[in-house]
Amino acid sequence: MKKPRKPYDDRSDLEKLQSQWWKLSGLHSREEWSAAVVRAATAAEIAANIAIRSEFQKVGSFSSSFVDSLLIWANGLRGKLEKLLIPISKDTERGPAIAALKGLALEVNAVRNGIAHRGEFCSAKKAATTIQKAREFVDGIMRIYEPEFELKERKGEP
Known part of the structure; x- marks a missing residue:
């Protein structure tokens, strides 16, 4: 018998981050490019929340x-x-690394906002590029704040 899933609201931020990433891989495998990008951007935002x-x-x-x-x-x-995040970490040893990740986050956010606020659609290529940038942002943040955390991949991951 399959174990019941923990309700999303009861999950930790780390569990929510992983859930978003797994969900995006399913969307990506079904060629739902825009929805996959929104999930990748949500994962990036959850990583920022953790930080x-x-x-x-x-x-x-x-x-x-x-x-x-x-x-x-x-x-x-x-x-x-x-x-x-940038203001609170500015004068810390983490500050430069966080500031360096800002460009990735802004690119992911711009594509996500185009989808969510203007109804734009994403091509397979643009989705893959955006998801990769989200992954780089998430990995960069998590290396700083949760170095033991590893974002797990599913088969067919972009």
Whole structure:
């Protein structure tokens, strides 16, 4: 008998990140390029959430509800980077590495916003490129904040 899945809202950020990545591989294998890109961008945003939560833990004892409110306020991957993660990590040893990842995140975010807000469609090539950039961003963030975490691939992964 198959073990029931944990409800998404009950999963940790790491579990949510992995779930998004697995979901995108299924979408990609069904040639649902645009939906796969949205999932890749969501995975990138969850990685940013993990980094932001970690930074706030390092600088003080902020309640999780306060940090959650900041994540909502920042509104999206670009906002989370520009309003929270880059400023809070600027004067740390992690700052330069995080700043270097910003370009990848902005490219992924721009494609995602084109799909979500303007109804654009993604070609197979553009989806593969965008998913790869999302992967590089996620891997870069996770190396800094959760070095033991490895984003697992499914067969047929782009």
